[in-house]
Amino acid sequence: IDGFGGLRSKTKVITGVSLPASIESIKARLPVWNFDGSSTGQAPGEDSEVILKPQAVFRDPFRGGSNVLVMADCYTPGGEAIPTNTRAGAAALFAQKPEEESASGPRRPSHRAPRRSST
Template sequence: MSLLNDLINLNLSDTTEKIIAEYIWIGGSGMDLRSKARTLPGPVTDPSKLPKWNYDGSSTNQAPGDDSEVILYPQAIFKDPFRKGNNILVMCDAYTPAGEPIPTNKRFNAAKIFSHPDVVAEEPWYGIEQEYTLLQKDTKWPLGWPVGGFPGPQGPYYCGVGADKSFGRDIVDSHYKACLYAGVNISGINGEVMPGQWEFQVGPSVGISAGDQIWIARYILERITEIAGVVLSFDPKPIPGDWNGAGAHTNYR
């Protein structure tokens, strides 16, 4: 394991100018995130300088099997907190080979709206409060809950501190710092009402960047929970009954 960690943490800039770009997009459900990596000859800071790429849309429920090619258009660049160095995360949207946005590409129309001169003049600010639940991998039961059972009633868990009230803080703090490293304008975190449930806030962000940043923040959280062996859920009602739900409240100014 020590050698594996050494290899994972290799500093590529010591030996090569090449970088790794992780291309990220939203899958067919509208909530699943997909990504794949490619090597580039050197550092890039402008998404328009990045090459387009393709993927098999039939494997993401975004294209039929007999015409499955989908093209990724790079739209925003963030620093990669996992590979570090000059490596990057690239938020993309998806198009047909003919250049038409695929049906699940909601960013295309949003970008048109946000780029309209009247909207630009308004300078719309967004702050998004993203709630989520951490689940035990094997049972899909919230982190910190007794297997097959329930914790004490809600009350002490919201913004709570202590081993019997706060579950998963190491994941949450790792995500907080990784987002700041990446360049996401994450503005805070807190424990939520249901044990095993948390929230992070992204913003204030202007226009289309609010969407890019919240999706990259979700991607980073998915990767961190993958490493931790914990399942991430954005389900609005992960546990039925009188338990707090989860949402993504949006503030506008």
């Protein structure tokens, strides 16, 4: 989430890397990356570097092949989560009670109620 509440994306091409059988194992091989956060409202102009740290990897359903989508969290160069990095705060909170199951996140199953007939 950028400094204005919008979604952001960035593309990086890494050549010569084949996807392993387990998509989770690629996360450890992904580099930390950075960008200028002043243009996205995530950092002041005089100290605008924002660090991207990979958190989750998914096969890219749009491009297919060996392409992946990576969700990353944003940090200052000093390692502090930037204000719009709400996942970092959530992860710290969840780590306090590892025996509890989170009620949010991409792995939570959802169910739809059956549609009611209009007749």
